[in-house]
Amino acid sequence: MSKASVDINNLPYADGDFFAFEQLLTAKEQDRLAEIRGFLAREVRPIAVDCWNRGEFPMELIPKLAEIDLVSPVRRQGYSNLFAGLVHAEATRADTSIATFMGVHDGLFTGSIEALASQEQQDAWLPDIYSLKKIGAFGLTEPLGGSDVAGGTRTTAQRNGDTWILNGAKRWIGNATFSDWVVVYARDIADNQVKGFLVDTALPGFSATKIENKISLRTVQNADIVLENVVVPDFFKLAGANSFRDTNKVLKVTRLSVGWQAVGQQLAAFDVARRYAVERHQFGRPLASFQLVQSQLVQILGNAVSSMGHDGPAFPAGGCRPGQG
Ligand SMILES: Cc1cc2nc3c(=O)[nH]c(=O)nc-3n(C[C@H](O)[C@H](O)[C@H](O)COP(=O)(O)OP(=O)(O)OC[C@H]3O[C@@H](n4cnc5c(N)ncnc54)[C@H](O)[C@@H]3O)c2cc1C
Structure with missing residues (x-):
């Protein structure tokens, strides 16, 4: 399913990618991103607030995260850095806490092993780490x-x-x-x-x-x-x-995902504000029909989109065009 064929009325989220960075991805990456977005909407977003309120981690999510296979997308699966960044933003958009769980396990922990362990050590440890058998x-x-x-x-x-x-x-x-x-x-x-x-x-x-x-x-x-x-x-x-x-070396690589987290959080703020402004009626009209509210929504979206652009995390040193990793 390429972006062009996506039904915008049936997206799990409002589409905030106004500069269409997603179209820089390969068709395979776009399909995979859509699959992950669906997973996050189905499995993560509905439980996020309850887990937050209880201050507990949903351990039952780990086998599902293992099944969707998110660890080390660039090095192990050959995806681009842009793809990995957009996935991290989408995970954050669903729940910053779950994205952080993945950021720690995948970026900081797995990143330490991939960058600093010998080949023998990597061969011994990484299979269980990639499959989330070992957290x-x-x-x-x-x-x-x-x-x-x-x-x-x-x-x-x-x-x-x-x-x-x-x-x-x-x-x-x-x-x-x-x-x-x-x-x-x-x-x-x-x-x-x-x-x-x-x-x-x-x-x-x-x-x-x-x-x-x-x-x-x-x-x-x-x-x-x-x-x-x-x-x-x-x-x-x-x-x-x-x-x-x-x-x-590990810290340097993982800082990129912190930028993508900020993008995901801004998109999440836009999702919530936009949905409320469309659903809430005052003076017989949706809030979103008032120009003052539209201006605020546009500001959120403008900031989010510019965070993804040339000065933001979309184009790190070394480039991240499709296929270049
Ligand atoms: C939710 C959460 C999760 C975390 N997860 C991990 C993890 O998994 N693994 C891990 O190892 N660490 C983790 N950390 C630790 C995190 O990396 C540290 O909090 C961070 O390095 C800052 O250290 P600190 O909290 O001791 O603040 P401090 O170093 O005490 O800084 C306090 C304040 O002073 C400012 N400051 C310090 N030095 C200067 C300076 N030279 N000039 C100007 N301002 C300065 C800082 O910006 C900050 O605002 C986590 C922290 C949090 C809050």
């Missing part, structure tokens, strides 16, 4: 190290024969209350460099406690992690994570 988290921030974590990582790693011993604390770690693995960044006391480790959350000495009373991203389960003499076999030290410069 991941990304443990960088610490109670005392936020913006300055590059130089301020206090969690330590000490080599001990064929193992590493990790000690310290991490804060705000998304997915970590239920994840199987966390990529933990820790400072090697031998050379003072930040290194990366794939830590099994079942290991003795590892604990993750949910951070309660959040006012934002309430469905995302953020945790305080404590590591007390956690013994990690050397095979689980990421081969290519040997200084914070390596960690930065």
